[in-house]
Amino acid sequence: MCDAAALRPAWTVRAEPAGSPDAGALLLEYYTEVADRYFTLYEGRRSTPREIEEGLAEYPSADLMPPRGVLLVARLGGVVAGCAGVRLLDARTAELKQMFVRAPWRGRGGAGRLLTAAESAAVRLGAERMRLDTRRDLVEAVALYRRHGFAEIEPYHDDPYAEIFFEKRLAGAPHSAEPADRRPPPG
Helix, strand or coil, rough: CHHHHHHCCCCEEEEEECHHHHHHHHHHHHHHHHHHHHHHHHHCCCCHHHHHHHHHCCCCCCCCCCCCCCEEEECCCCCCEEEEEEEEEEEEEEEEEEEECCHCCCCCCHHHHHHHHHHHHHCCCCEEEEEEEEEECCCCHHHHHCCCCCCEEEEEEECCCCEEEEECCCCCCCCCCCCCHHHCCCC
């Protein structure tokens, strides 16, 4: 008798250049989805191609590459399914960016795999903690971050689209002797 779990395709998560065709397609799809959700909620319409182009230019992914960042691409059974970016804000603080799983692959554990891989990547970059921001209407993301131990914090930047901010101490990270609340904020 076969084990059903052994027959399921496996998730893999690997670093990939942000400019690769797969990464570029994921980032475009990510940005289109979050922009469409925003414009639908606040203006009753979808985003235009020009708004997507402007948004991608305003929020580039060039900093998601070594030595201060990484873009992770997730595949399910070899099919490109999602991405997550990590970049250093300072020597001890990483930031999660562009966390995304394509709709057909949601609910299959990919977001948790990506988040765990992003935390490990942040530790390899030398970070002790990870921060992120999101919007309150992205309820799936908010729930995911809370489930994975992220705690709400005060804003650490002033992006007009960021509504809720989170932080998590990273397991396996070398912790400094200076308490987090006494360190200067990232610049």
